[in-house]
Amino acid sequence: MRLYNIKDYNEQVDFAEAIQRGLGSNKGLFFPVELPHFNSREIDELLNMDFITRSAHILSTYINEDTEEIPFQQIVKCVKNAFTFSIPLKYLSHNMAILELFHGPTLSFKDFGIRLMAQILMAIAQKPYNKPFIILTATSGDTGAAVAHAFYGIDSIKIIILYPKNKISVLQEKMFCTLGKNISTLSVDGQFDICQSLVKEAFDDKEINKKFTINSANSINISRLLAQICYYFEAVAQIPPVLRDKLVISVPSGNFGNLTAGLLAQSLGLPIKRFIAATNVNDTVPRFLKDGKWNPYPTISTLSNAMDVSQPNNWPRIEELFSRKNWSFSTLAYGSVDDETTRHTLYEMKKEINYISEPHTAIAYRLLRDQIQPGEYGIVIGTAHPAKFQNVVETILDTHIILPPTLQSRSKLPILSKDMKADYGIFRDIILQYSIDREGR
Numbered sequence: 001m002r003l004y005n006i007k008d009y010n011e012q013v014d015f016a017e018a019i020q021r022g023l024g025s026n027k028g029l030f031f032p033v034e035l036p037h038f039n040s041r042e043i044d045e046l047l048n049m050d051f052i053t054r055s056a057h058i059l060s061t062y063i064n065e066d067t068e069e070i071p072f073q074q075i076v077k078c079v080k081n082a083f084t085f086s087i088p089l090k091y092l093s094h095n096m097a098i099l100e101l102f103h104g105p106t107l108s109f110k111d112f113g114i115r116l117m118a119q120i121l122m123a124i125a126q127k128p129y130n131k132p133f134i135i136l137t138a139t140s141g142d143t144g145a146a147v148a149h150a151f152y153g154i155d156s157i158k159i160i161i162l163y164p165k166n167k168i169s170v171l172q173e174k175m176f177c178t179l180g181k182n183i184s185t186l187s188v189d190g191q192f193d194i195c196q197s198l199v200k201e202a203f204d205d206k207e208i209n210k211k212f213t214i215n216s217a218n219s220i221n222i223s224r225l226l227a228q229i230c231y232y233f234e235a236v237a238q239i240p241p242v243l244r245d246k247l248v249i250s251v252p253s254g255n256f257g258n259l260t261a262g263l264l265a266q267s268l269g270l271p272i273k274r275f276i277a278a279t280n281v282n283d284t285v286p287r288f289l290k291d292g293k294w295n296p297y298p299t300i301s302t303l304s305n306a307m308d309v310s311q312p313n314n315w316p317r318i319e320e321l322f323s324r325k326n327w328s329f330s331t332l333a334y335g336s337v338d339d340e341t342t343r344h345t346l347y348e349m350k351k352e353i354n355y356i357s358e359p360h361t362a363i364a365y366r367l368l369r370d371q372i373q374p375g376e377y378g379i380v381i382g383t384a385h386p387a388k389f390q391n392v393v394e395t396i397l398d399t400h401i402i403l404p405p406t407l408q409s410r411s412k413l414p415i416l417s418k419d420m421k422a423d424y425g426i427f428r429d430i431i432l433q434y435s436i437d438r439e440g441r
């Protein structure tokens, strides 16, 4: 698979390099040179396959489009190891269903992209690394948990996760700071932005780059997007065939990786009529789609905190895709929902359709229910399990949420994080320490 840097078409890399580097030079995103397309017979064949086989075909079509990089059987193995949980499509009403993407080990859809990324990194790492591989991630919750669980026990890859002390929920902290082994978690005295800037500084550090291959596993990594294409196919496979071509899919969006994957699925030929880009009050994209002006405001904290993004890092890919395919932005529906309406919607979902949701998914549901047209069939992308937002949901709905067993048992384990002052010198020493551990073995 050849990919180019959106900021410089002449900078081209293969898939292995794109996944390991994450970003191109000048912080440019990688984008596929070839955009594969299936005809309707091939789409039907794919939709008749089981999820694992179908996903391996889709990934192989991208990865091995022009040069064979990862043999098909190896892709099958990666997919099997990554996608180990169910993806139920549940009917909500006569014209709406929800695709529940939160039955993975850390209860959010981020398990799909990050678990596949971990598997592919291992597959390509069988050519021995010349340098130790480290993943440095700053998190405000969901990403850190998914990264920690996806890479747990993979001895050849060291994971260091930074998070703001006392700024994430106890349950979130228990989920990824109780693992040990190759996962180190640092509880930083400061805000999320400080964690992120410490990580960025490490990426620019010459000595660290000389000693290690470093990667951030963040949502701009192309492997995460490819993984997410697979569940859009699964959604279409699960609905009755007469509803194909009538589908409107509403996607809760922050950095817009999820929607990018949906649009890539559509560009492959998957029959989806249209998408709704659903945001909270951090509405840079809805405002852009309305008046064509890109004008980010400062980020506002909301109930749907994983969508508190005002400069979505995957948006340039969506622009690139629309321009390559000659699609018009007028075909992309949009909307934003404030916290009060989100609360109201959570309440309404429980009362009217007997469904307990959480703030991110509720936003997508709300916009779908407001915008769906006669003759259309709507699918909401369910991005997180309500238990992950237990406090908020229990307060709004005045109900008790039962924790899934994995979370329940994890909630009893001790936190293994080290406290760290927000100081780059200290952080740097912790990273460099790793080479000593490794050489000492």
Ligand SMILES: *Cc1c(COP(=O)(O)O)cnc(C)c1O
Pocket: 108, 109, 110, 142, 219, 252, 253, 254, 255, 256, 257, 258, 259, 306, 307, 360, 361, 383, 384
């Ligand atoms: C990350 C996240 C989102 C936003 O997804 P993007 O791909 O960044 O648009 C939505 N909901 C939940 C629960 C998330 O964790």
